[in-house]
Structure formats: C-alpha cells, structure tokens
Amino acid sequence: xxxxxxxxxxxxxxxxxxxxxxxxxxxxxxxxxxxxxxxxxxxxxxxxxxxxxxxxxxxxxxxxxxxxxxxxxxxxxxxxxxxxxxxxxxxxxxxxxxxxxxxxxxxxxxxxxxxxxxxxxxxxxxxxxxxxxxxxxxxxxxxxxxxxxxxxxxxxxxxxxxxxxxxxxxxxxxxxxxxxxxxxxxxxxxxxxxxxxxxxxxxxxxxxxxxxxxxxxxxxxxxxxxxxxxxxxxxxxxxxxxxxxxxxxxxxxxxxxxxxxxxxxxxxxxxxxxxxxxxxxxxxxxxxxxxxxxxxxxxxxxxxxxxxxxxxxxxxxxxxxxxxxx
Numbered sequence: 379x380x381x382x383x384x385x386x387x388x389x390x391x392x393x394x395x396x397x398x399x400x401x402x403x404x405x406x407x408x409x410x411x412x413x414x415x416x417x418x419x420x421x422x423x424x425x426x427x428x429x430x431x432x433x434x435x436x437x438x439x440x441x442x443x444x445x446x447x448x449x450x451x452x453x454x455x456x457x458x459x460x461x462x463x464x465x466x467x468x469x470x471x472x473x474x475x476x477x478x479x480x481x482x483x484x485x486x487x488x489x490x491x492x493x494x495x496x497x498x499x500x501x502x503x504x505x506x507x508x509x510x511x512x513x514x515x516x517x518x519x520x521x522x523x524x525x526x527x528x529x530x531x532x533x534x535x536x537x538x539x540x541x542x543x544x545x546x547x548x549x550x551x552x553x554x555x556x557x558x559x560x561x562x563x564x565x566x567x568x569x570x571x572x573x574x575x576x577x578x579x580x581x582x583x584x585x586x587x588x589x590x591x592x593x594x595x596x597x598x599x600x601x602x603x604x605x606x607x608x609x610x611x612x613x614x615x616x617x618x619x620x621x622x623x624x625x626x627x628x629x630x631x632x633x634x635x636x637x638x639x640x641x642x643x644x645x646x647x648x649x650x651x652x653x654x655x656x657x658x659x660x661x662x663x664x665x666x667x668x669x670x671x672x673x674x675x676x677x678x679x680x681x682x683x684x685x686x687x688x689x690x691x692x693x694x695x696x697x698x699x700x701x702x703x704x
Contacts (some may be wrong), residue, residue, distance in 0.1 A: 380421050380422065380423045381423075382396050382423075382425075384421065384423070385414065385417055385418055385421060385423050387418050387648070388421065389413050389414050389417040390413075391406075391410060391414060394407070395410060395414065396414055398411075398454065399411045399414040399415065400425050400467065402415075406544055408465070411465065423528070430566065433466075433467075433469065433487045433488075433676070434468070434469040434470075434485070434486050434487055435463060435468055435469070435470050435471075435486060435487060435488045435489065435490060435672065436470075436471050436472075436473050436483055436486040436488070436490070437456055437459055437460065437470050437471070437472045437473065437490050437492070438473045438474075438478065438483075438489055438490065438491040438492065438499075439452050439456065439472070439473070439474055439475070439491075439492045440475055440491070440492065440493050440498045440499050451515070451614065452492055454661050455492055455514060455515070455661055455664065455665060456472060458661045458662055458664075458665035459514075459665040459668060459669060460472075460491060461665075462666050462669045463669060464667050466669070466673075468669075471486070471543065475498060475499075476500055477665055483502075483505075483509060484506065484509065484586050486509065486700075487510065487676055488509065488510040488511065488512075488672045488673075488675065488676050489506065489509055489510070489511040489512075489626075489672075490511070490514060490668050490669070490672060491503075491511060491512070491514065491516075492514045492515055493513050493514065493516035496516060496674075497557075504640045505584040510672055510675040510676045511672070512524065512525060512671050512672045512675070513525070513526075513670045514664060514665075514668050515527075515561070515664075515691065517564065520683070520685060521683050522683055522685075523671060523675065523683050523685075523689065524684075524685045524686065525664055525667045525668040525671060525686045526664075526685070526686075526687060526688070527659045527660070527664060527687070527688045527689070527690055528564075528568075529561070529564050529565040529567075529568035529641075530568045530571065530572075530685055531687065531689050531690050532568075532641060532657040532659070532690035533565060533568040533569050533571075533572050533611065533641065533657070534568070534571075534572045534575065535657065535689075535690060535691075535692060536572075536611055536641070536657045536692065537569070537572040537573070537576055537578070537611070538572075538576065538577075539639075539692055539698075540609045540611075540637065540639065540698065541576055541578075541698065543609075543637070543698055543700045543701060543702065544608075544701040544702035544703075545608045545609040545637065545701060546578055546579060546608070547578075547579050547584065547605070547606060547607045547608050547609075548573070548578060548584070548607060548608070548609050548610070548611060549585065549586070549602050549605060549607030549609070549610040549611070550566065550569045550584065550585040550586075550611050550612070550613075551585075551586055551588060551598065551599070551602055551610055551611070551612045551613065551617065551621055552566050552569075552585070552586075552587060552588065552613035552617070553587070553588055553613045553617060554566060554587055554588065554589060554590055555587065555690070559685045561613075561614070562613050565613055565614070565641060566585065566613075569585065569611065570585070575648060577594060581605055583601060583602070583604065583605035583662060584602070584605045584607055585602075586598040586599070586601050586602040588617065590653045592661075595620075595624070596621075596624070599621065599624050599625070599628065600628075601693075603628060603630070607636060607700065608636065608637065608701060609636065609637035609638070609639065610611065610636060610637070610638050610639070611639050611640070611641065611657075612638070612639070612640040612641060612642075613641055614640070614641045614642040616644060617640060617642070617644070618638065618639075618640025618641075618642055618644075618647065618650075618654055618656065619640075619646055619647070619650055619654075620653075621638065621640075622638055622650050622654065622697075625638065632652055632697050633652065633696070633697050633698055634699065635700035637655075637697060637698040637699050637701075638654060638697045638698070639654070639655050639657065639697065639698055640654055640656050640657070640659075641656075641657045642656060642657070643656040643657070643658035643659070643693055647695070648674050648692075648695065650694035650697070652695065652697050653694075653695035653696045653697065654695055654697045655692065655693065655694050655695045655696070655697045655698045656692070656693045656695070657686070657689055657690050657691075657692060657693075658690060658691050658693050659691070659694070660688050660689070660691065664686050664688050667686055667688060671684070671686065
C-alpha cells in the first residue's frame with residue numbers, strides 16, 4: 379500500500395508538506411502543491427481521511443439558466459473560480475437563479491455571486507447577507523464586498539491606446555442596453571466618459587447599438603460607418619468577431635481602412651483575420667482575489683465591506699493601425 383511517506387519521498391518534500399497539500403493549508407508554494415498532487419496521481423495515492431475541515435462554497439450566477447450559452451463571461455469566470463477553489467480543497471456548487479428559489483444557502487460556508495443584475499438577486503440577498511459573500515462583476519453598491527474589473531479602467535486604457543496610434547474619431551459598437559444596471563450600459567458610459575476626458579470628437583453617430591436581430595445589427599454598422607470613424611471599439615460577449623466579418627461584408631479592410639479593438643479576449647480573437655487587438659480582463663486574478671477575499675471573511679479576518687478593482691490589459695495583435703504621420 380502506498381503511504382504518505384512514499385509520496386513525500388518521491389516528491390522530495392516532507393510528510394508535513396504532503397499533509398498541508400491535501401488539507402489546503404497555505405504553508406507551501408503552489409508549485410510544491412501541484413508537484414505533490416502530480417506524484418499522488420502517478421502513484422495512485424489517496425488519503426485515508428478527508429481534509430480536517432470540509433468547506434463548501436456556492437458559486438451563484440444571476441443568469442436564469444444555460445450558463446455559458448447566455449454569457450461566455452460566466453463560463454470563463456466560473457471555471458476559473460472553480461479551479462481556484464479546487465486547489466484549496468474547497469467544494470464548489472454552481473447555482474443558477476432557477477435553482478436559487480428552492481435552495482437553502484445557509485448550508486454553504488460562503489457564497490460567490492456573479493452578478494449581472496442586482497435587482498434579480500436583491501430579495502434573496504436579504505435572506506443570506508449574514509453569510510460570508512463576495513460579488514463578482516458588480517459595481518452598484520459601495521456597501522457590498524465586490525471584486526470587479528470596472529469598464530472605466532479598460533475603456534480609458536483602450537481610448538488612450540488608440541489616441542497614441544493617431545486616432546481621434548473613435549467609434550463604439552455595443553449590445554442592446556436592457557437596463558441601467560447592465561454591463562453594456564456601464565461600458566457605454568465609460569466610453570463616453572473617456573471621449574470627454576480626452577476631448578475627442580463627440581459625434582452621437584459614433585456610438586451605435588447592435589440591436590436585437592440581423593437587420594438592426596446591419597443598420598447599426600451602416601450608421602456607424604457613415605460617421606467615418608478611423609477606429610471602432612466594441613462591447614464584450616463575442617461582438618468583435620461578428621463585427622470584423624460585417625466590416626469585410628461592407629468592403630472595409632482591417633486595419634487599413636478602420637482599426638478594430640473589442641472589449642473581450644475570447645479564444646477566437648487570435649484566430650480572426652486579422653488577429654484582433656483586444657482589451658483583456660484578468661479572469662484569473664479576479665477569480666483568485668474573489669476566493670481570497672471570501673476565505674478572509676469566512677475566517678473572520680475581514681468584516682468590513684471592501685470593493686476591489688482588477689485592472690485590464692491590452693493584448694496587441696494586428697487589428698489596430700498606427701495612422702500618425704511619419
């Protein structure tokens with residue numbers, strides 16, 4: 379029978395380190411923990427007891443159902459949070475709004491809520507606000523524990539980047555705005571704020587809504603092109619790829635005729651033609667910070683509401699042209 383001593387010997391660590399790894403104790407590096415788990419899998423070693431303290435967190439999405447189909451953002455952030463929790467030997471249950479109505483969240487040690495619309499969750503939040511919690515992707519209330527990547531950060535950085543490339547007529551193409559609390563509303567406001575900050579051409583025709591159907595979409599693109607932007611920023615959730623295709627349909631070459639920069643960095647961005655320069659949210663950092671904050675609250679280390687911001691970064695590829703005179 380393989381023992382903990384055998385695993386420790388092969389991994390080149392102490393028996394205590396193996397125990398720390400399986401009990402989720404932060405006294406060893408992540409690299410050491412991964413090495414111990416790899417050796418354990420190779421030797422088919424399984425601890426004879428469960429971790430001394432079993433912790434279960436709920437990952438709650440305000441999507442009604444079909445997580446990942448309605449929101450690619452949810453799929454990425456939930457997967458990343460789940461992996462962060464697994465590394466700490468924390469069990470995660472994923473709950474949608476449909477299931478929330480019949481769930482008793484008091485059975486969980488903590489709750490991570492991925493919030494698109496606080497109005498959907500407010501009633502339920504009043505029932506479980508005494509539980510340790512963290513909201514992800516929510517900016518609406520300074521009295522809540524939140525981890526977010528504010529659109530002001532990303533869009534200000536993107537507009538400044540385009541200005542440095544010589545662009546002054548910067549368009550914005552965005553999803554239908556369904557409420558004042560939606561991500562699309564916040565991003566549009568952030569774009570307009572950046573336009574004012576950098577004193578750019580403030581032409582209302584430079585920002586257009588994609589609409590609900592193909593006809594609305596094409597009309598929005600047509601109106602935007604009549605405003606003659608030299609560069610276009612887009613809202614997130616897979617809007618960059620379709621717009622790239624639509625611009626080619628109008629006979630426009632990217633970036634020779636118009637530069638394109640989406641507020642997203644999905645996997646297809648690097649495979650588009652040309653590969654798309656994007657504004658990227660750091661999902662790993664958002665997930666890790668949300669997990670760390672919730673553990674602090676669970677352990678009684680932090681009892682006051684704190685808002686934490688995670689900056690965006692620009693991934694440079696081939697869709698933005700430098701139009702400065704040389």
